[in-house]
Amino acid sequence: MNRPSPVTYLFGNNVSFIGLSLALIVSGLAAFGGAAPPVLPLVLLAIGGYAHSAHQKVRKYNAWKSQWEEMDGGAPKPALRPSDRLIGSFRRNPALRYVVGLLCLVMLGFMAKAAGPGPLALYLLAVIVLTVSAIVRSRRRRVQATTAASVSLCVPVPRQSVSAAQAYAALPGYCVSLFERSGS
Numbered sequence: 028m029n030r031p032s033p034v035t036y037l038f039g040n041n042v043s044f045i046g047l048s049l050a051l052i053v054s055g056l057a058a059f060g061g062a063a064p065p066v067l068p069l070v071l072l073a074i075g076g077y078a079h080s081a082h083q084k085v086r087k088y089n090a091w092k093s094q095w096e097e098m099d100g101g102a103p104k105p106a107l108r109p110s111d112r113l114i115g116s117f118r119r120n121p122a123l124r125y126v127v128g129l130l131c132l133v134m135l136g137f138m139a140k141a142a143g144p145g146p147l148a149l150y151l152l153a154v155i156v157l158t159v160s161a162i163v164r165s166r167r168r169r170v171q172a173t174t175a176a177s178v179s180l181c182v183p184v185p186r187q188s189v190s191a192a193q194a195y196a197a198l199p200g201y202c203v204s205l206f207e208r209s210g211s
Contacts, residue, residue: 028087028088028091028092028181029181030088031081031084031085031088034081035081035084035085036081036085038074038077038078038081038082039078039081039082039083039084039085039086040082040085041082043078044075044078044079044082047071047074047075047078048075050071051068051071051072051075052135052153054067054068054071055068055149055153056138056139056142056146056149056150059145059146059149060142060143060145060146132154132157135150136150136154
């Protein structure tokens with residue numbers, strides 16, 4: 028599998044993905060309240076779509092790379108940084124994720140309620156969309172968990188193949204003598 032480009036890593040890491048999501052929420056609330064142009068949330072939504080696909084590519088590559096390195100026979104893993112331990116605890120503990128996410132939603136709800144009825148309606152719409160997407164993703168994860176992950180290697184298709192005579196002519200002398208002795 029080919030390593031993703033630096034641009035894919037730039038948009039596909041967790042920090043930029045979360046930052047774009049927060050910028051989209053803030054600009055959406057500002058545009059709905061009339062303080063920002065309505066084009067800004069649309070632009071951020073398009074960039075967020077690219078960031079989501081880049082995030083999926085980076086995750087897929089990292090999963091493949093970890094499987095590839097595990098085939099080495101259990102090479103020692105490097106020590107985790109404190110930020111990696113924090114992110115890992117969020118990944119391993121769904122209850123912690125739900126509590127932090129719920130606290131963030133409640134905080135945004137209070138901010139939307141204080142801003143007026145327009146942002147509150149936008150907030151409620153966002154909560155509904157997030158809830159539906161969480162339900163769909165949880166169902167999709169159950170299906171993906173049953174499939175086995177395989178290691179793949181991207182090899183370009185050859186444009187032409189050599190003939191048997193050309194292949195035999197390119198062999199070193201000791202290989203030719205082996206073929207002559209075996210009768211091939």
